[in-house]
Amino acid sequence: MHSFGYRLNALFTFAVTILGFICAIASFTDTLNSPSPSVQVQVLNVNWFQKQPNGNDEVYLTLNISADLQTLFTWNTKQVFAFLAAEYETPKHPLNQISLWDAIIPTKEHAKFTIHTSNKYRFVDQGSNLRGKEFNLTLHWHVMPKTGKMFADKLVLPGYRLPAQYR
Amino acid sequence: MDWEGQKLAEQLMQILLLAFAVIAFGAGYITASFQTMILIYAGGVILTTLVTIPNWPFFNHHPLKWLDPSEAEKHPKPEPSSNVAAKKKSIKK
Numbered sequence: 001m002h003s004f005g006y007r008l009n010a011l012f013t014f015a016v017t018i019l020g021f022i023c024a025i026a027s028f029t030d031t032l033n034s035p036s037p038s039v040q041v042q043v044l045n046v047n048w049f050q051k052q053p054n055g056n057d058e059v060y061l062t063l064n065i066s067a068d069l070q071t072l073f074t075w076n077t078k079q080v081f082a083f084l085a086a087e088y089e090t091p092k093h094p095l096n097q098i099s100l101w102d103a104i105i106p107t108k109e110h111a112k113f114t115i116h117t118s119n120k121y122r123f124v125d126q127g128s129n130l131r132g133k134e135f136n137l138t139l140h141w142h143v144m145p146k147t148g149k150m151f152a153d154k155l156v157l158p159g160y161r162l163p164a165q166y167r
Numbered sequence: 168m169d170w171e172g173q174k175l176a177e178q179l180m181q182i183l184l185l186a187f188a189v190i191a192f193g194a195g196y197i198t199a200s201f202q203t204m205i206l207i208y209a210g211g212v213i214l215t216t217l218v219t220i221p222n223w224p225f226f227n228h229h230p231l232k233w234l235d236p237s238e239a240e241k242h243p244k245p246e247p248s249s250n251v252a253a254k255k256k257s258i259k260k
Contacts, residue, residue: 002173007220011180015212018188022204025192075199146201 026076027148035071039139039155041084047118049130049167057130059123059162063101066114072143073108080105081142086123087156088135098123100137132164172226180219187211 041063048060065084072080083102090096100119105111136158143151168176187208195204 002168002176004220004222007176007180008216010177011184011212011216011219014181015184015215018184019208022188022192022208026195026201026204029196075196075201 023147027145030074030076030143030145030148030151033071033074035069035153037067037069037072037141037155039065039067039157041065041137041139041157043137043160044116046163046167049163049165051128051166052124055128057125057128059130060118061100061123062116062118064114064116065101067112067139069105069111069141070108072141073111074145076145076147077108078144078146079107080111081144083140085138085140086135086160087138088129088133090125090127090129092127096125097138098125130162131166133162135160135162168222168226169229169231171229176219176226180215183215183218184211187215 043061044064045062046059047062048058050058052058063084067082069080069082081102081104083099085097085099087095087097099121100123101117102120103115136156137160138154138156140154141152145151188211191204191207191211194207195201
């Protein structure tokens with residue numbers, strides 16, 4: 001039998017198989033991209049640094065974030081999710097991560113930005129360890145492709161210190 | 168669609184789809200536009216559908232040559248022998 005339906009079925013199957021292949025190759029081309037993003041974060045002000053009634057330290061910061069994530073974008077990139085986390089060490093836990101700010105970057109044109117903001121999410125420690133604490137600000141990002149594998153990486157900015165006294 | 172036409176349709180489908188896939192990928196990669204790739208490939212699939220799915224006249228250039236009816240009459244079909252039914256019954260017993 002070589003009917004209309006048979007030919008349509010064969011064409012559809014073959015077309016979708018090839019589409020799968022070209023999407024896989026498109027995803028593979030992402031691995032050839034070697035991005036060189038840059039980030040600078042300034043802590044402009046510690047607006048508020050208190051111990052909550054339940055004993056946890058809370059900080060409220062004003063930040064100036066400038067970043068150039070344009071090299072993360074390839075032809076197969078749908079969007080980039082980026083978030084800035086404060087990372088520090090306490091006697092109880094070797095790594096504490098607190099997300100302070102995040103953003104979804106929809107296009108390459110929006111990937112170079114400078115933003116002046118206070119922390120979007122509350123910077124609260126589990127305990128009272130933040131006085132005089134040295135911490136890193138780390139920009140994490142997840143590159144979401146149109147097809148294929150998702151990439152994630154980060155850039156660590158060390159050398160920030162919280163004040164020794166509550167204010 | 169005759170035998171040669173079927174072969175031609177099959178080969179045309181495969182070659183056209185592969186060619187459009189290569190063109191679409193190349194164009195999409197060069198212009199850095201995923202959308203371009205998908206649009207070119209979709210166009211290619213539609214064109215291939217139009218070329219290879221309907222029964223176009225050029226798929227029928229090699230019609231099968233059936234025997235003339237008078238030729239067939241000279242070689243009659245062998246008649247089913249009348250003892251077949253009887254044999255089957257005997258096996259059942």
